[in-house]
Amino acid sequence: MIVFRYLSREVLTTLGAVSAVLLVIIMSGRFIKYLAQAAQGLLDPGVLLLIMAYRIPGFLQLILPLGLFLGFLLAYGRLYLDSEMTVLTATGLSPRRLLAYSMAPAAVVALVVAWLSLSLAPLGVQKVTTILNQQDAMTEFDTLEPGRFQSLRDNSRVTYTERLSADRSQLGGVFISERNTSTAGGKDRGVGVLVADTGRQEIHPDGSRYLILQNGFRYDGVPGQADYRAVQYDTYGVLLPKPAVSEDISERDAVTTGELMRSNELQYRGELQWRLSLPILVFVVTLIAVPLAKVNPRQGRFLKLLPAILLYMAYLSLLIAARGALDKGRLPPAIGLWGVHLLFLVLGLLLAFWEPLKARLRGRKPEVAA
Structure with a gap:
């Protein structure tokens, strides 16, 4: 249990730091966009912070899986670099047990992501949509400020x-x-x-x-x-024309998960699969990140970081592409986004069990038994 708590603390600490940085970066860019609209008189400056607060769940549902992925790479990479993982392996920590320990913080993050994607994020979008509709009802006269062009x-x-x-x-x-x-x-x-x-x-x-x-x-x-x-x-x-407030929010983003489950529309089914995919994404990227975090002390902890990030981006890009194809009817709902998850699940299993499998194929046992 001591090893489990130590590994979990390292991963969750790194996850928190990485997620906080990513959240600040994304929110800063979005806040600048809203601030520009407020300067043009399209938004009331008093609602900017409220809009940003309602958008946080939508940001976090995408940031947390990436933060966890980088958390495993950075935390475990440091342990390998400082030879701590070598000591833990010598005391009986096998790759399978390390993977099992890693799934515990992944399960916590997956539960949080599921809560965000299935409940809080749609609710936040509903609130933002209500605010933007109220702003759309305003005219140039309502947003005018004295002494300002x-x-x-x-x-x-x-x-x-x-x-x-x-x-x-x-x-x-x-x-x-x-x-x-x-x-x-x-x-x-x-x-x-x-x-x-x-x-x-x-x-x-x-x-x-x-x-x-x-x-x-x-x-x-x-x-x-x-x-x-x-x-x-x-x-x-x-x-007095009505100012048009632009925002990258679609109507289905605000639909509750219960309504999505009762609907047979392709776009709604695609949205439901997308929301369910985010918690699944957490477990699959954990399966991929743990073996990729293993580095040689002479190689440095950042050797596999760029290829790993590219692999994550490919995973997320394929999910987005499959979502678009599902919306347009080019992909059967039975396959949908699940085919992408299955592809990367197989890849993660190969990465996680490649060394024991290679050892068995060579006719010898792995150096450390599970």
Whole structure:
């Protein structure tokens, strides 16, 4: 039990460190994306941290299997490099027992991944989808901040206001620059600029919203040319388009696992197999990582790290490709993602038992009996 606790502690400690680093990297990239959307007025800055919190289970369900895989490679690689594994082998720790010990932390991680993929991750996606739908219902007027130039995603319009009332009903010192999509007399007008003393929002019965500007000017023309047209107005209406928030979330990601099990749609069956595949992935990569972690002290602990990572990426890429083929009906559901797991399970068994098998084929026993 002492050896088991020692090995498990080494693996889980490395798993925690690697997973934390990977989580920070992924969350930083995603947070920058959300921050850019908030700067464009597409998202309320107040919901950014809430969105990130709901996305954590979805990130962890993919990070933990990779973290465990690297944890075995780094932790056991250090033990081989420091000759600790040689001492443990001399005291009776066989490759089979080492593999059995390794399956215990793998089972813990698999249970956590199953909880994340089958329950928490879909729930988190549902929450994020609800928040994004609420943001989609907002208009340019709702996300406007006084003293800041705000542009739409396609850069077709830039809006600025000096003052904004507390109830967001009245604007003061309004400036709007937009591209003119229409032509007058067959000539492109280029850019239109609106300035107004005050503005207010008006909602029509059909749900469309307009920004009603009062006491201002409109300038139309092509930059660099001197044929600008200036129009003074008392009242001017500007349609407020709804900002579109982009996110790589599909509808099936938010479907509960129970609904997936009751559905016969190919995409839902593919999603169910994907969620079930993540806990299975943990056990298969453990079977692969334990023998790959064995290194010669003269070779260094990182000799097999790059090939092992490439093997893991090939495993994950094949799962994603099989999921896509299953969604499109090119792969029978009976085979689905299970064929990929079976392929790498066989590979893991060959790696784990190759030395004893080779010894038996040569007509002699392995150096250390199980």
